[in-house]
Amino acid sequence: xxxxxxxxxxxxxxxxxxxxxxxxxxxxxxxxxxxxxxxxxxxxxxxxxxxxxxxxxxxxxxxxxxxxxxxxxxx
Numbered sequence: 204x205x206x207x208x209x210x211x212x213x214x215x216x217x218x219x220x221x222x223x224x225x226x227x228x229x230x231x232x233x234x235x236x237x238x239x240x241x242x243x244x245x246x247x248x249x250x251x252x253x254x255x256x257x258x259x260x261x262x263x264x265x266x267x268x269x270x271x272x273x274x275x276x277x278x
Contacts, residue, residue, distance in 0.1 A: 223269070227269065230268060231266070231268055234262055234268045237262050237266070238259065241255060242255075
């Protein structure tokens with residue numbers, strides 16, 4: 204059995220996830236509100252499913268969300 208002495212120079216960095224910034228949290232909120240409005244438009248049949256999907260894709264790009272893809276199950 205081989206043993207290796209770990210010194211501060213050869214330890215692995217701490218890979219804890221960082222806390223989201225205020226801007227990231229605001230983006231998440233804005234995305235959620237935009238998607239909620241978009242869903243209401245779709246439910247009232249004011250937009251087609253294709254339009255819904257296109258706008259939703261643009262929302263993901265604009266708001267650069269972290270949680271958005273996890274919150275909604277869309278085709």
